[in-house]
Amino acid sequence: MERIVVGNVEIIRVLEYQGPFAPAARIVPGLDEQAWADGDAVPAPEHYDPASGSYIGALQTWVVRSAGRTVLVDTGVGDGRERPGTPMFHRREGHFPELLAAGVRPEDVDAVVNTHLHADHVGWNTTGKDGSWVPTFPNAEYYLPAADRAFFDPAARHPARDGAAVDPARWAEWDLVFEDSVAPVIAAGQAVQWSGSLRLGPALVLEEAPGHTPGSSVLRVESAGERAVFVGDLMHSPVQLAHPSCNSCFCLDQAQAAASRLRVLERAAAERELVIPAHFAGAGAARVRKAGAGFAADWVR
Template sequence: MISWTVGDITIHRVDEIALPPQTGPWLLPGATADVVARHAWLRPDFADRDGVLRLVSQSFAISADGLRILVDTGIGNGKTRENPAWHDLRTGYLDRLVAAGFPPESVDMVILTHLHTDHVGWNTRAEGGEWVPTFPRARYLTSRAERDFWAGYDMDEARRQMFRDSVHPIEEAGLLDLVPVPAEGAEVAPSVHLVPTPGHTPGHVAVRLTSGGESALITGDCVHHPVQLLYPDIGSCVDIDPEQATATRRALLASLAGAGAGAGALVLGTHFPPPTAGRVIADGPAYRLAPVPPSRPEGGRPGR
């Protein structure tokens, strides 16, 4: 398994699927091939030779404070989805989660950065013709602002279906905790904080991990792809508030590359393809990602 260490914390990457090439032009329409071609460091890892973005669906499984924590749960298997790339998947995600040392019954906490279809899918799995919580011992956490927003939103049928199969079952099981997340963030474990990063959705949070003087940040969808480090104003076609999303991204990147508390954090992108993790550094008027190799890559040998 691929993993990184941050102080006493271990972060495992749990792969679900590589998203198809058409995902990039749809999701980040401003990231054209011409834009990508200006920056050689994006290729071949983050874009192909034709300038098409590479994106993935993955989770991060974390050992921290004696807890087993999962950040986001991907798309899920066997679910009816409007997007053909997400419809009725049959992936080995759970097997990979087990291989990382996180069998479903061992997970203590599931953090949902936001309630979009590709971040909540493995909240549940099919059992006896019903959708049941995949992680029956876990507390599922999301921000109160996030759930309150969707409660008042006029959803289309595709989104209602997602809530029926991936959100309502954990609510009905009494497993969903709604966390107030003020501007300064919210502590959900001694080493784990939710950071408000609104715009993509109103209650979106990133996840900050701190241990032994080191830190990491899991982006969720406040940053979808490293091209947004170069062009923070490139937004997603599904941002609820594009202006807020851009402002959030600019402030977050400045803090990660600056001299403040967040500077030097290991950044792990929820949709970043391998190498997945890196540090945000200044690149002229904007930023770029300096990849950080895993502490333990595939094959079990420590990274250098």
């Protein structure tokens, strides 16, 4: 585990996986090979493997201890999930519970923040028990973006399901995710759906940052004059710091995602916020500053 301190807030990184995911050009398709080969923009080998052209990323959860409360930010992929459209996640067997137990007991978690409702952010929301899925953290409130609930919940029948913009195979996979990792939390009465912004405590505020998904969000930390921001999937790679208009292949609304990314990064640079993305490998967090048309990173280790 790695530990970061922001004012009076302690942040602990729990790494579920770190390594190659896919060809870099597939993850951020708007960039050519040269953009990835720029060592200043995408440090190798922590974020990019020049030999294979692979994007290097991480699956991780952040434990935030603030004002006597324990908060988890995103919960990874989970074990034993049916994810046929994503081989890397399909029936995955990981060691997340053992890693988390080294510092946090499930019953001690007060809140779980899902920055959005994609498979690799909600997986350990639940665990299998007696043939069904139950909340992993029995005493926690789970904070779910209302716009994502409306979009992904099969029962809500979002109008986008009847359009051609999204491959039906993706809807099928999203339905599996909702069924095993989100619906059980709602059924247990532990879900808190929110929109706009929501204060979780004296140092923590949730804010919408839509585009990657309709309810994509960030969690801001402000304590004793220091700041940080968990940005979820607003970025997948440091290449998007140098090229902030470029989206990942997973962003549903391209224009909105780019606008949210630029807005969050500009504020982070202006206020010297520590930026903590969901999937950065290596150091995993950075302070950002303006650099030409984009931004550069000062890595925090």
